[in-house]
Amino acid sequence: EPEVTQTPSHQVTQMGQEVILRCVPISNHLYFYWYRQILGQKVEFLVSFYNNEISEKSEIFDDQFSVERPDGSNFTLKIRSTKLEDSAMYFCASSLGGGDQPQHFGDGTRLSIL
Amino acid sequence: RKEVEQDPGPFNVPEGATVAFNCTYSNSASQSFFWYRQDCRKEPKLLMSVYSSGNEDGRFTAQLNRASQYISLLIRDSKLSDSATYLCVVNLAGYALNFGKGTSLLVTP
Numbered sequence: 001e002p003e004v005t006q007t008p009s010h011q012v013t014q015m016g017q018e019v020i021l022r023c024v025p026i027s028n029h030l031y032f033y034w035y036r037q038i039l040g041q042k043v044e045f046l047v048s049f050y051n052n053e054i055s056e057k058s059e060i061f062d063d064q065f066s067v068e069r070p071d072g073s074n075f076t077l078k079i080r081s082t083k084l085e086d087s088a089m090y091f092c093a094s095s096l097g098g099g100d101q102p103q104h105f106g107d108g109t110r111l112s113i114l
Numbered sequence: 115r116k117e118v119e120q121d122p123g124p125f126n127v128p129e130g131a132t133v134a135f136n137c138t139y140s141n142s143a144s145q146s147f148f149w150y151r152q153d154c155r156k157e158p159k160l161l162m163s164v165y166s167s168g169n170e171d172g173r174f175t176a177q178l179n180r181a182s183q184y185i186s187l188l189i190r191d192s193k194l195s196d197s198a199t200y201l202c203v204v205n206l207a208g209y210a211l212n213f214g215k216g217t218s219l220l221v222t223p
Contacts, residue, residue, distance in 0.1 A: 031209065033209065033211075035211075041215070042213045042214065042215045043211075043213040045210035045211060048208075048210065055209055056208045056210055089155070098208070098209050099209070100145060102148060102160045103160075105159070106157060107156065108156075
């Protein structure tokens, strides 16, 4: 069964450093997403991406965050200057269509900010 | 008011039991509904979409009541492998999925 893959599985970074999280969505999917889950809390939406542009973003997704699809397969999330509160599990997801189409999640990148 | 509310549990049930989870959502304009399961420190995995007419997938039955803004999940003949956190998920109309905090299920031998 096709799956969303994410790298690295765990990233440890000093506060203030830039970090890039990488994702390879399912190959025929057209919509891509980033979510995060702080330990013990619910999964929170960050951003959705379609047709090479952001289609929706949450209040969490401020100027420190950016997304990019640099080639035909990768989808990245960049955090420019990390803060302690950015420590979380970051999940990438993809879907065939928008709206009522189910989103399929990668196994996540655990980001630890020191 | 929380957008998606679930009883956190935990629900402890013996193997073979039937267990039901409920969920309420606050925005009546919500369009799509799902149940996901999440094992400890793993990614959410789609269990099933929830349709207005109700739907079944093997031992799992989901119901949606739009008037009451209420979603349910019934698990029959529980297995040890059903132990997980069950996430009620709602899509308003765009792309963002709104997750509940989840209901924890432990199935015991």
